[in-house]
Amino acid sequence: MQIGPIALENRLFVAPMAGVTDRPFRTLCRALGAGYAVSEMVTSRKDLWKTLKTSRRADHTGEPGPISVQIAGTDAAMMAEAAHYNIDRGAQIIDINMGCPAKKVCNKWAGSALMRDEPLALAIVQAVVAAAAPHGVPVTLKMRTGWSEDHRNAVKLARDFEAAGIQMLTVHGRTREQGYKGAAEYDTIAAVKAAVRVPVVANGDITSPEKARDVLAATGADAVMIGRAAQGRPWIFREIAHFLDHGTHRAPPRVAxxxxxxxxxxxxxxxxxxxxxxxxxxRKHIGWYVRDLPGGEAFRSQMNGIEDCALQLRAVGDYFDVLAATTQRMPAGNAAAAGAQGEEEDEEAASAAH
Incomplete structure (x- = not known):
């Protein structure tokens, strides 16, 4: 599979999640079988680029390519400038955020709220594509099925975005109104796939190898994107890859x-x-790992009282040493992912609107 001229290792992608998919987490997921990872969303507000939060998000030191950076905002010119800013800092792919459902983002008419203003959404795409094209950097976009049950416009927008130069589309199978409630639906993703020629990625509720197989079959999508199910279980990518290749389950990882x-x-x-x-x-990463393990809840509480990195590291090592003495492998399945949090509301990304 390719995004423009860039070849990807496989069709298993890490979703951008604010406060989660930072460089260490993306690198870990890539090492455990993900073929592609998109960064946390970076604001288009220039006055926030020098903040510590944005500087961390724009730091790709040692990260395996291709480096994809998601940008968020509501002003076409500023989004174009944000594309330049991130390309200068190593971005090889620019992803436009039209999928985030967080109130703090949508109340500023950014994220999935842009799907309510089709002319503005298209203007942003055109500006970002024009900014990235001279650098040979492809532009992708993530969106939802629509704003609400009565306003599902993903297919129309997909056609418009493709015509404007978008080179890959990711669709989360919920409306903005749904947030993360209810079940994702895949008929709209299938309709988007049928309507465009660029690669389409299916996202939403993909929590197991079987679900990945079924969603790929139901939608005809070129790839799947996994977010919450990878929290505390980053090896889900190699489990899915093994299942898709061989039709059998790979053994869960050893506790060690x-x-x-x-x-x-x-x-x-x-x-x-x-x-x-x-x-x-x-703390949140540790909590996701141990959530459904023996003594996990008590250990999570213990973590909240530790304010020293060395002590935290030692406590985690000791916990898993005790676990390894009684359990050789991690539990199978996706229980740990069931209670994971979705995309966090992000103050800085929410401020991207003007």
Missing amino acids: EVRRLLLDHLQEHYALYGEFSGVRTA
């Missing part, structure tokens, strides 16, 4: 392997965020 993966992830996390923020922002 997960211990090593998590400890390495935490050290990369601390290096990016520093001591004060690192120990705090790591």
